[in-house]
Amino acid sequence: MSRILEIDDLAVDFDTRFGRVRALDGVSVGLEAGETLGLVGESGCGKSITALAVMGLVPTPPGRIGAGSIRFCGEELIKAPKSRLRNLRGAEIAMIFQEPMSSLNPVFTVEDQIVEAIMLHRPIEYDAARREAVALLERVGIPEAAQRARDYPHQLSGGMRQRVMIAMAVSCRPRVLIADEPTTALDVTVQAQIFDLLGEIQHEFGVAIILITHDMGVISEMADRVAVMYAGRIIEEAGADDVLDHPQHPYTRGLIACIPTLEDDASLREIPGVVPPLHALGRGCAFADRCAYMDARCRRERPALAPTGHHANACLAVAEGRL
Amino acid sequence: MSGSYLIKRLLWGVLLMAGVVVLNFLLIRLAPGDAALVIAGEMGGASEEMLASIRKEYGLDRPLMVQLGLYLADMARLDFGQSFYFNQPVTGLIAQRVGATILLVIVAQLLAIFIGVVLGVLAARNPGGPMSAFVSVFATIGYAVPVFWTGIMLIILFASVLPIFPVEGMQSVKLREAGIIVKSLDILHHLVLPAFTLAVIYLAQYARLSRASMLEVLGSDYIRTARAKGASEASVLFKHALRNAALPILTVAGLQFGNLISGALLVETVFNWPGMGRLAFDSILRRDHPTILGVLFFSAAMVVVANLLTDLAYRFADPRLRGRT
Numbered sequence: 031m032s033r034i035l036e037i038d039d040l041a042v043d044f045d046t047r048f049g050r051v052r053a054l055d056g057v058s059v060g061l062e063a064g065e066t067l068g069l070v071g072e073s074g075c076g077k078s079i080t081a082l083a084v085m086g087l088v089p090t091p092p093g094r095i096g097a098g099s100i101r102f103c104g105e106e107l108i109k110a111p112k113s114r115l116r117n118l119r120g121a122e123i124a125m126i127f128q129e130p131m132s133s134l135n136p137v138f139t140v141e142d143q144i145v146e147a148i149m150l151h152r153p154i155e156y157d158a159a160r161r162e163a164v165a166l167l168e169r170v171g172i173p174e175a176a177q178r179a180r181d182y183p184h185q186l187s188g189g190m191r192q193r194v195m196i197a198m199a200v201s202c203r204p205r206v207l208i209a210d211e212p213t214t215a216l217d218v219t220v221q222a223q224i225f226d227l228l229g230e231i232q233h234e235f236g237v238a239i240i241l242i243t244h245d246m247g248v249i250s251e252m253a254d255r256v257a258v259m260y261a262g263r264i265i266e267e268a269g270a271d272d273v274l275d276h277p278q279h280p281y282t283r284g285l286i287a288c289i290p291t292l293e294d295d296a297s298l299r300e301i302p303g304v305v306p307p308l309h310a311l312g313r314g315c316a317f318a319d320r321c322a323y324m325d326a327r328c329r330r331e332r333p334a335l336a337p338t339g340h341h342a343n344a345c346l347a348v349a350e351g352r353l
Numbered sequence: 354m355s356g357s358y359l360i361k362r363l364l365w366g367v368l369l370m371a372g373v374v375v376l377n378f379l380l381i382r383l384a385p386g387d388a389a390l391v392i393a394g395e396m397g398g399a400s401e402e403m404l405a406s407i408r409k410e411y412g413l414d415r416p417l418m419v420q421l422g423l424y425l426a427d428m429a430r431l432d433f434g435q436s437f438y439f440n441q442p443v444t445g446l447i448a449q450r451v452g453a454t455i456l457l458v459i460v461a462q463l464l465a466i467f468i469g470v471v472l473g474v475l476a477a478r479n480p481g482g483p484m485s486a487f488v489s490v491f492a493t494i495g496y497a498v499p500v501f502w503t504g505i506m507l508i509i510l511f512a513s514v515l516p517i518f519p520v521e522g523m524q525s526v527k528l529r530e531a532g533i534i535v536k537s538l539d540i541l542h543h544l545v546l547p548a549f550t551l552a553v554i555y556l557a558q559y560a561r562l563s564r565a566s567m568l569e570v571l572g573s574d575y576i577r578t579a580r581a582k583g584a585s586e587a588s589v590l591f592k593h594a595l596r597n598a599a600l601p602i603l604t605v606a607g608l609q610f611g612n613l614i615s616g617a618l619l620v621e622t623v624f625n626w627p628g629m630g631r632l633a634f635d636s637i638l639r640r641d642h643p644t645i646l647g648v649l650f651f652s653a654a655m656v657v658v659a660n661l662l663t664d665l666a667y668r669f670a671d672p673r674l675r676g677r678t
C-alpha cells in the first residue's frame with residue numbers, strides 16, 4: 031500500500047468574536063490507497079474542517095490554515111496555486127456532504143450537475159458526458175436513471191439525492207473520497223443502503239474513503255482505520271478493530287461505551303460534561319474536565335499523540351499506566 | 354409549463370384591466386372641472402348653447418353610468434374616443450408615442466438590472482471590501498435623490514460642460530431623412546441620458562438587493578458542492594450562485610415596472626422625450642379626459658403584461674415552481 035494523502039501537523043485558525051481560536055491543532059493523519067479511514071468525534075471537534083482543509087475549501091475569512099502540510103501523492107497542497115487545487119478538486123479528491131437536501135443546486139437538473147463535474151476535468155463531448163452521467167446514476171442505484179436524470183433535485187428523495195451526490199463525486203474516478211456524515215440527514219434504512227453503496231463503490235473504483243461520523247457503530251461496519259478527534263486534535267489512532275476492542279484514551283472508551291447493543295440501549299448514555307469551547311482551552315488536556323483519570327499533570331500539560339505499537343494515543347494517564 | 358396556468362393568468366389580466374378602466378373613468382369624472390369648458394376654451398370661448406351642444410356631442414350630458422357603459426363598449430373595440438384637445442382619435446395619439454415610452458422603460462430597466470446586478474455580485478464577493486461599501490453608499494444616494502434632480506443635473510452637465518450626449522428630444526432634425534442605421538444610432542444617442550436618469554434609482558436598488566441575495570446564496574451548501582467539483586470562481590459566482598440569487602431580483606424587477614412607467618413620465622417631461630408620459634402630463638393640464646384615460650389604459654396594460662412576463666420568467670428560472678397552477 032502507498033500513502034496517497036498525508037496530513038502533517040495541520041493547524042486551522044478562525045477569527046471569532048472571542049479572538050483567534052485554533053480549531054485544528056497539530057492534526058497528523060495519513061490515508062492509504064483504497065482504504066477507509068474513519069474520522070470520529072463529537073460535534074465541533076474539527077472533522078469537517080479537516081476535510082475542508084484537504085479540499086482547500088476552509089472558508090477564508092474567517093478561517094485560515096495556521097500551520098502544517100497536506101500532501102496528495104507527495105504534492106504539497108497548502109501553498110499550491112488555486113488553479114492547481116481546482117484541478118484536483120472533483121478529479122482526484124472528491125467530497126460528499128451531510129445535507130443531500132441542500133447540497134445540489136436547485137435550479138439545474140441532476141444530469142446537468144453531473145455532466146458539469148465530468149466536463150470540468152475530462153476532455154469529453156457533451157453527449158458522451160450525458161450518457162456517462164446516466165450510466166453513473168444507474169450504477170448508484172437510481173431506478174429509471176435516464177428519466178430521473180432530467181429531474182431537478184427537489185423531485186428526488188433525500189436518499190436519492192445522496193446517491194446523486196455519490197455519482198457526481200466518483201464521476202472522475204477520484205483517488206480520495208471524503209464523505210462527511212453522508213447519512214446523518216437520512217432515515218435508518220436508507221442509511222444502511224448508502225453505506226452499502228459506498229462500500230461497493232470503493233471496491234469497484236478503488237477509491238480511498240475518509241468517512242466522517244460520530245457514530246462508532248458505522249466505524250465498526252465501514253472503517254479499516256480510525257482517528258478519534260477531540261477539540262481540534264487527534265487523540266487516538268489505530269486499526270478499527272483495535273480501537274473498538276481495545277480503546278485506550280478515556281474519551282474513546284466513553285464513545286465505545288455509548289454504542290447501542292441489542293440488550294442495552296447505550297445510546298441514551300453519554301460521556302458526562304461538555305466539550306470546552308475552543309477559546310477557553312487551557313494549557314492542559316482538553317478532555318481533563320470530563321475525565322475520571324485526570325490528575326494535576328493533565329491540567330498542566332497537553333499530551334502529544336504517542337504511538338504505542340500501531341496504536342497511537344494522546345493521554346498521560348495511559349502513558350503513566352494509571353488507567 | 355402548463356397552458357391552463359397561462360390562460361388563468363391572461364384572464365386575470367383582462368379582469369384587472371377592466372377594473373382599472375372603470376376606476377380610472379370614475380376618478381376622472383369625479384375630478385373637478387368641466388370638460389365641456391375645456392373643449393370650448395380650445396375653440397376660443399363659448400356660449401351656453403355651445404356648451405350644451407358640446408356636451409351632447411361628446412355624450413357628457415348623459416348619466417354617469419350610461420357614459421361608463423358606452424365607454425366600456427368602445428374600449429372593448431379598442432376605441433378610446435376623440436381627444437378633446439387634438440380632436441383626433443386617442444388611439445392614434447398613443448400609437449405615435451407608446452413606442453418611445455416602451456423603448457425608454459425597457460432600456461432603463463435593462464440598464465438598471467445589468468449594472469445593478471454586476472455591482473451587487475462584485476460587492477458580495479467581498480462583503481467587507483471597498484466595492485461593498487461603494488454599493489451601500491451608492492444605493493442610499495440613488496434611493497434618496499429624486500429623478501428630476503438627477504435629470505436636471507445631467508442636463509446641466511451635458512448641455513454645457515461635456516456636450517457629448519443630446520439633452521433634449523429623441524431624434525436630430527437634420528437626420529430625419531437618414532438611413533435606418535444612422536437613425537437608430539441617433540435615437541440611441543438621444544436615449545443615453547433619459548435612460549440613465551431613469552435607471553439610476555432602480556440601479557441602486559438592484560445593486561443592494563443582489564448583494565444581499567448573493568451573500569445569502571454564497572453561503573449555501575450547493576455553492577460548497579460547486580467548489581468541491583472544481584468549478585472556477587466565475588462559474589461559481591455567475592452560474593451557480595447568480596441563477597439562484599436572480600429569483601428575488603426578478604420579483605422586484607416585475608414589481609418595479611409600474612414605478613418605472615410613472616418614473617418615465619417625469620423623465621420624458623424633463624428631457625422632452627416624445628412618449629406617453631409627456632402626453633399624459635400635457636393632457637392632465639388640458640383636462641383632455643379621453644387622452645388621459647387612454648394613456649392610463651396603456652400604462653396599466655404595460656404593467657399587466659410586464660407582470661405576466663415576470664411570472665413566466667420566474668417559473669422558467671425556478672424549476673420548483675414549474676407545473677404548479
Ligand SMILES: Nc1ncnc2c1ncn2[C@@H]1O[C@H](COP(=O)(O)OP(=O)(O)OP(=O)(O)O)[C@@H](O)[C@H]1O
Pocket residue numbers: 044045046053071072073074075076077078079080089092093244308
Ligand atoms: N465559519 C466558522 N467560523 C468560526 N469558527 C468555525 C467556523 N467553522 C468551524 N468553526 C470552528 O471549528 C470547529 C470545528 O468545526 P467542524 O465543522 O469541523 O466540526 P465537526 O467536527 O465537523 O462537527 P459536526 O459533527 O457538528 O459536523 C468548531 O468548533 C467551530 O468552532
Ligand SMILES: [Mg+2]
Pocket residue numbers: 077078079210
Ligand atoms: Mg461536520
